[in-house]
Amino acid sequence: MTNSSIPEPGHSAGSVTDAENNLELKEIEGLSQGQIVRRRFFRHRGALVSMVVLAFIIILAFSSVGFAFSFFGIDIRTPGWWQWTWTQIPTPQNGGAPTLSLVPEFMGGDGVRFGDHPFGQDEVGRDIFAVVMRGTQQSIVIMFVVGIIGVTIGTVVGAISGFFRGWRDSVLMRFTDIIITIPVIVVGAVVGRAVGNQGAFALAVVLGLFAWTGLARLVRAEVLSLREREFVDAARVAGASNRRIIFKHVLPNAIGVIIVNATLLMAAAILLETALSFLGFGVQSPDTSLGKIISDNQAAFGTRPWLFWWPGAFIIAIALCINFIGDGLRDAFDPRQKRLPSSRALARATANRNDLARAEALVGTRGADNQVDGSLAPRSTTTLDEGDERPTHGSRGDA
């Protein structure tokens, strides 16, 4: 991971690539690995916007209607600032139509207001804003729990089988094969049926127990190549134990693979939960989830389309944000990533290299970042292109 700035021999020929490499070197001069990754990530505008949107959705969902989760008997409840909860049934007003209006009065609208039921009400009168917020909470909880459990198991299994090889590798990988053979939607449906009525948390735990397989294979592949590197030998000669080598030397170098796939796993988990709830195997009544809202109301599309648009919009928003963040992380962590400036920017940069150096010296690293942006900074929404993009096969509810 540390050699990202070293020009590859094949690319150093020709003046254009020289200029590229110099720019690249200049940009990351004197920065630690973490700083490089962070800078690259924050330069990915899609990922940055997604982070903000996702944070907003999370805060909105958890503050508005308050938590209510019970993990295996322990209840956690907090109140929210929104006037309704997802179980209250106020009287339907105005046919349940949404009161949210964003068109100001002078443009012929009803003025900017939220009203009593911004997302509308369903047939019996439940406030859809509260219901959708509750569903969003469930999705977020499931996403993080599946992510954490799946990543932990996957990393440990992958690291052990890649590092020790031999019989441990065979046993663990055959076991992984067994789990991977069962389509995730099938496992989800079977376990969902069994634990769906225990709430989203239990469902997420069980899904997490089956969702680690893809990551385990990727981590194993990464560890297999890392364990042959010199720094592992050096650590061993210095007397480090196997555990120390794995956790201190090998895994930190595989962090890119792990984090990127964690985001993909999380995006897949959201869609999996909605798909399961849609099939009736996920979260059960009286609790609700985004997939369940859509499933319950799909026949009402002609008469009450808002029952359908809002939960769908939130599913897509969360999944899209996670996917973009994953893309940004992939860009940031990929050591092979060539930051290709556009030819115009490159020409300008080659001509002004001295100016650039002076500017950088003047304003320091952070300032230079802004200065350089736009002219040199590569357009960063781009590098989904580099390999390893085998994300959610099979785990995407439907494909």
Next chain:
Amino acid sequence: MATFVIRRLIASVFVLLAATYIMYNLVALSGDPLEDLRQSSAPNKEQLIESRIRLLNLDVAPPLRYFIWFANVITGNFGVTVEGRSVNALLEQALGSTVQLVTISTIVAIFLGLIVGITTALRQYSGYDYSVTFISFLFFSLPIFWVAVLLKQFVAIGFNDFLEDDPQLPLLLIAVLALVSGALWASVIPGSARRKAITFAIAAGATVALLTVMNLTDWFSSPSLTIGGVAIMGIGAAVGFTAMITGLANRRALIAALIVAGLGIALYYPFQYNLSFYVTEWWMLLALAVLTVLVSGAIGYFAGGHDRGPVIRVAIFTGLTAAFVIALDRFMLVWDDYANSGRVRGRPIATIGASTPNLEGSLWVEGVDIYTHLLLPTLALILISFATYTRYSRASLLEVLNQDYIRTARAKGLSERTVVVRHAFRNALIPIATIVAFDIGGLIGGAIITERVFGWTGMGSLFQNGLQRVDPNPVMAFFVIVGGLAILFNLIADLVYAALDPRIRVN
């Protein structure tokens, strides 16, 4: 090689066995298979429960019942459902239905994904590339059941309403479509700003002209390509394939392709008004396709000169395109009759089911019926798998384009077309071929939700109904087929990779 395959197969069989064991117990323990009977108020309740227990061996605990099931499966018998119906019969029907559902969408998704992926890789970092990246992320984040409801509302109901009386595209829509097509072509075809403007104008103008003609000829209520449309597409395919595969400078390829296209045009009238009435079975249509390949291949062979391979390929692709267009026109011929028949009543695009019940008609009418029923689920499936294929093919082509041998090819002075088509594209296809093999294996089981939303009784409903009734037999039948195919195609994917890429050794 043989040892590798055998070793892999043996390991796979054991993996599948272990997986079925886990799966069987998961399903059997997920609920109470007698629940509906226990709650029933039938007078002979006890007796019913007793008979079901005997039918399904429910008195044996699931971990042991597995072995009874397994002994039956070895002999090819998947047992009976809770209702006492044979799972084998259900499975046969479900398999056919699902294969029909997923085949076309997979082919179209791969095809479109490849084209879009390649064009975005060639126009990397352009506005087009960014838009496609965003759109594929969006598609990737869509829940399929949500898309399905939208499709039903806007494509099926909306389009049927549009067809109701005197369908004419509104001017605004024509203008929007023209702008979109202009922008699309201008961003795909390279060149200076002036050339892009010309491309934009031509594409937008052509779209306006085409849509206006469609409006004027009442195309939407009685669609047809006529011989003019067939001629344009046939000759267009001839020129296009030649330009893409060998370059227009290769006169032999161009001539061969044009001969094939001309033959297609010449056969248009005889086929539409005479020969096609003799085509009454689907295999005959397939036989005609094979015949097309043979004839156009032969034309390419004789016109090919010293470099036959590419010429034959150009001729075959042109021939298949022409044949497809002619067949399409033949299907369109019966559209009007189909849409206004007593069963369909002017609302042709179906929202659920696999076919119109009790519809009688020729092969061509049947084909249109399949089309109207497949349209929505196919669109939904394409939207979702399209994104993956686009990203893969883009990544794969970009990776190849950075290789040294591409630089060598350019340095030799080869044309951009040769570099991209002959050197880069072929190598970029290698990883995609393995992904395709892998995906085909997963397809049969992959459409559970789509089937449910669109009311198909395929493998998905077999699985889902079984699970709902806590009935392991149909669920396990589904699982054995899906899991077996996944393992088989995984192996095929590895072998294909090894066969295509000599750098990979299967051991």
